[in-house]
Amino acid sequence: MKIIGLVCSPRTGGNTEILVEEALAAARDKGAQTELVRVADKQILPCNACDGCSDDGQCVIEDDMQEIYQRLEASDGIIFGTPVYFINVSAQAKAIMDRTYALYQKRKLRGKVAAAAVAVRRVGAGQVLALMCTWFAVHQMITVGGCIGYGLKKGAVREGTGAGPRSTALGEAKSIGKAVVDMISRTTK
Ligand SMILES: Cc1cc2nc3c(=O)[nH]c(=O)nc-3n(C[C@H](O)[C@H](O)[C@H](O)COP(=O)(O)O)c2cc1C
Numbered sequence: 001m002k003i004i005g006l007v008c009s010p011r012t013g014g015n016t017e018i019l020v021e022e023a024l025a026a027a028r029d030k031g032a033q034t035e036l037v038r039v040a041d042k043q044i045l046p047c048n049a050c051d052g053c054s055d056d057g058q059c060v061i062e063d064d065m066q067e068i069y070q071r072l073e074a075s076d077g078i079i080f081g082t083p084v085y086f087i088n089v090s091a092q093a094k095a096i097m098d099r100t101y102a103l104y105q106k107r108k109l110r111g112k113v114a115a116a117a118v119a120v121r122r123v124g125a126g127q128v129l130a131l132m133c134t135w136f137a138v139h140q141m142i143t144v145g146g147c148i149g150y151g152l153k154k155g156a157v158r159e160g161t162g163a164g165p166r167s168t169a170l171g172e173a174k175s176i177g178k179a180v181v182d183m184i185s186r187t188t189k
Contacts, residue, residue: 032077
């Protein structure tokens, strides 16, 4: 069972990365094979609407997204991490989302299990989580929801709360890692 974690923050070792790594660690504890991809280390151009993918589902832009396409296709589960930037996903996250238009042509993400990990200072995580879950649904992925981690400065999410008043950010991150593994096990029986 392979689970890929995408970290779509430009801040290496930041709050999004901490949440995604916590979720992946919990998934590894349940036997999954995991890999973490820092999207900010990659060169990923925006979709240019050339429609080159419409026939065969192959994106013609030759950049690091080609490698991410392969990793997404090879995965059983996806943990998609983004910080909240002005009540939305980061630009890195949006570039990835738009570029999956190529995978959408042949519904290559259908049936994969997905969860979101959202890092935020204080406002907008609910909207971003809802948006991510809608994007999962458009791809016909199976979502187990997501986690929210509150924190502003790098690393603050380690002490931050989660979406619920009594939940911690790291506790929620662990829960989604486990939930993704459980759902993959159920759907592949
Ligand atoms: C450009 C920018 C926009 C931001 N917009 C918001 C926002 O709309 N709401 C919010 O609560 N925090 C906002 N933040 C704070 C980040 O969401 C927060 O610091 C988060 O923990 C960053 O995660 P990271 O360490 O993975 O980058 C913004 C930060 C930046 C740099």
